[in-house]
Amino acid sequence: xxxxxxxxxxxxxxxxxxxxxxxxxxxxxxxxxxxxxxxxxxxxxxxxxxxxxxxxxxxxxxxxxxxxxxxxxxxxxxxxxxxxxxxxxxxxxxxxxxxxxxxxxxxxxxxxxxxxxxxxxxxxxxxxxxxxxxxxxxxxxxxxxxxxxxxxxxxxxxxxxxxxxxxxxxxxxxxxxxxxxxxxxxxxxxxxxxxxxxxxxxxxxxxxxxxxxxxxxxxxxxxxxxxxxxxxxxxxxxxxxxxxxxxxxxxxxxxxxxxxxxxxxxxxxxxxxxxxxxxxxxxxxxxxxxxxxxxxxxxxxxxxxxxxxxxxxxxx
Numbered sequence: 409x410x411x412x413x414x415x416x417x418x419x420x421x422x423x424x425x426x427x428x429x430x431x432x433x434x435x436x437x438x439x440x441x442x443x444x445x446x447x448x449x450x451x452x453x454x455x456x457x458x459x460x461x462x463x464x465x466x467x468x469x470x471x472x473x474x475x476x477x478x479x480x481x482x483x484x485x486x487x488x489x490x491x492x493x494x495x496x497x498x499x500x501x502x503x504x505x506x507x508x509x510x511x512x513x514x515x516x517x518x519x520x521x522x523x524x525x526x527x528x529x530x531x532x533x534x535x536x537x538x539x540x541x542x543x544x545x546x547x548x549x550x551x552x553x554x555x556x557x558x559x560x561x562x563x564x565x566x567x568x569x570x571x572x573x574x575x576x577x578x579x580x581x582x583x584x585x586x587x588x589x590x591x592x593x594x595x596x597x598x599x600x601x602x603x604x605x606x607x608x609x610x611x612x613x614x615x616x617x618x619x620x621x622x623x624x625x626x627x628x629x630x631x632x633x634x635x636x637x638x639x640x641x642x643x644x645x646x647x648x649x650x651x652x653x654x655x656x657x658x659x660x661x662x663x664x665x666x667x668x669x670x671x672x673x674x675x676x677x678x679x680x681x682x683x684x685x686x687x688x689x690x691x692x693x694x695x696x697x698x699x700x701x702x703x704x705x706x707x708x709x710x711x712x713x714x715x716x717x718x719x720x721x722x723x724x
Contacts (some may be wrong), residue, residue, distance in 0.1 A: 421481035434706030471505030490532030502684035507542035622650035
């Protein structure tokens, strides 16, 4: 069904075309015509190939790998739309790259998540729509409105439909307790926490488990699965301490380096993720389940365009 307002337009770069095709189909608009090319030295050029004067434009672009390429595509496209006299430019970032650099963990470190926010604003964005930011405080890095979408209802609905019994929702670290509590409330389950120490980046050591998991079906939830060390070691610890079976879920499946092999060799029953990041290797892992966030993003786009509440999409 066609959307009734021709002033709503959706554009994208090259980061996640499959997701954006689903989004525009859900919204009921044609994907905006644009061309992204590169000069011989690697410079990115974006050309908007239709009029956007006076339009409410949404640019859907995950800043996933290759992160710097996709980020520059986004910034240049926003600049092109601004110079083409778009009335409002809304940046939709299903996956916000550099989100894990949200604070100074050690002396003389940058806060790159804030730098990226500055760049998006300076390029000309009027609003940002993000999904499951690594740290909710990143919303405060912007001086423009930010709508923070949550994939948790989508993940919870999947597990509800499976009809799992005696479920405990497990946070893989202390920082994810709020996320785990929200999922537990939706599933009517208790929660447990894995207390771990990380001696160096991408290396996690499980220390102990807080909460009752004996004989229960554990559902581990995180925002990102990167190298899968945290998830697979956590699953091993849960099973060793009496969990009946383990499922894992996350919003952003980065799955870098040894992640696929670790997940394949683990005793995790299913790994449930969303399509905020394109999964080129997904057929190689039978236990990987991919859920689409396109309807949620599409509904958010319509609600922002029509000046309606966005929070009602996930406050149920």
